Amino acid sequence: MQAAPSLSDPIVIAHRGASGERPEHTIAAYELAIAQGADVIEPDLVPTKDGALVARHENEISETTDVADHPEFASRKTTKTIDGKELTGWFTEDFTLAELKTLRAKERLPLMRPDNRAFDGQETIPTFEEVIALAKKHGVAIYPETKHPSYFASIGKGTDAPxxxxxxxxxxDSAEAPVFIQSFEVKNLQRLRGMTKVRLIQLVDGAGAPADGAAPSYAAMVSPAGLKAVAVYAWGLGPNKGMLWDGDAPTSIVADAHAAGLRVHPWTYRAENYFLPGRHRDGINPRGRGDLQGEIAEALRLGIDGFFTDFPAIGVKARDEARHASLGAK
Structure with a gap:
């Protein structure tokens, strides 16, 4: 059995693969991330009509596949309410795995990442089993996210058991396995605590609350008392990276989470100016690239235990240079 990645250094988590350079959640994106030195690859998981788990950011797939170009599936277009939001499009739970495999992936952010459009149409939607096989082949960990678990359970397609x-x-199936399971909801992580021994990560955002109603707000969950409650069932915390800062000053979230016994893996570090704080932007072009390495380095100095990034090569460089700087200071 493979060992989990070393926890002596912060881990680099390839967010949907190397999604800054390839269409997200494709084998090509995961393979590039691995080649760039990522410790972990991240598949978001949604179910098919026949119960398979596939890697897509959302179950609505018009933004990430060519489904709209398939006349045989035109009648599948519909409107659904998921976690309180009305969405119109095509949904994985209305397709069998064989049908989904006839689709091809495309870049989700074509205006932000126009170069990635060169890879449109080249990749199929990978299954969870295919992602596991890839991780095993290369000796990296996986970090699956359970998307909308309450919604899928409500339509009889719960994802925890599969x-x-x-x-x-x-x-x-152990705490040493190269696996981290993440969720923005609470109740499914609490259920998973009784189903598996792998490490569980509670995701939190800077606004809003878990869709399952298990907490009044994410803000309440990251109070010192809230973090102690999270630590009862979770191994780590995955905060929005903005929660590490109040303007240019650090908040106490990393220290507070550590005090509760939780590791901290913030999300998501991206190179484009649009996603960077003002102090790390370069120019005014939203899709121009700024100082992502500097932003990650700042977070590493706060003591984070890992981080999600769309650009694993930059993340690995930032992590390794931080390590060398730390060793040189001793």
């Missing part, structure tokens, strides 16, 4: 079954089939 997720655990796939991990068990892979031989991954």
């Amino acid at each position: 997720l655990v079954a796939a991990l068990q089939k892979a031989g991954w």
Whole structure:
């Protein structure tokens, strides 16, 4: 069985693969991330009509596939309400895996990442099993996110059991397994605590609350008392990277989470100016690239234990240079 990545250094988590340079959640994006030195690859998981788990950012797939170009699926277009939001499009739970495999992936942010459009149409939608096989082949960890677990459970397509079954089939059912399971909801992580021994990560955002109503707000969850409650069932905390800062000054969230016994893996570090804080932007072009390495270095100095990035090569460089600087200071 593979060992989990070393926790002596912060881990670099390839967010949907190397999604800054390839269409997200494709084998090509994951392979590039691995080649760039990522410790972990991240698949978001949604179910198909026939119960398979596939890697897509959302179950609505018009932004990430060519489904709209398939006349045979035109009648599948519909409107649904998911976690309180009305969405119109095509949804994975209305397609069998065989049908989804006839689609091809495309860049989700074509205006922000126009170069990635050169790879449109080249990749299929990967299954969770395919992602596991890729991780095993290259000796990296996986970081699956359960998307909309309450919604899927409500339509009879719960994802917790098939997720655990796939991990068990892979031989991954211990705290040392190269797996981290993440969720923005609370109740499914609490259920998973009784279903598997792999590490669980509570995701939190700077606004809003869990869709399952398990907490009044994410803000309440990251109070010292809230973090202690999270630590009862979770191994780590995944905060929006903006929660590490109040303007240019650091907040106490990293220290508070550590005090509660939680590791901290903020999300998501991206190179484009649009996603960077003002102090790290270069010019005014939203899709121009700024100082992502500097932004990550700042977070590393706060003591984070890992981070999600669309640009693993930059993340690895930032992590390694921070390590060398730390060793040189001793």
